[in-house]
Amino acid sequence: MISLSCEEVWRQISDYIDDDVTPGTRRLLEAHFAQCRHCAALVDSVHNVVVLVADERVFTLPAGFSERLRQRLELQISGKRSDGS
DSSP, X not given: OOOOOHHHHHHHHHXXXXXXXXXXXXXXXXXXHHHOHHHHHHHHHHXXXXXXXXXXXXXXXXXXXXXXXXHHHHHHHHTOOTTOO
């Protein structure tokens, strides 16, 4: 059986989610997902992002959320933890 590398799978994830792959490619991708937890998690994550972006609901964020998020991201990028350790 022909198998796909993770890199080949990553190139196909968008088409897979959009159901724009041939049946043979779909079988190969699904066989890969069954064996590769990383790629299976990636396809689930991408699918979730697509669902969230397509969701028309709007959420009001609490006051100061953007600033707290920016600070936390800066801490993570700099390699520090927000709990001081």
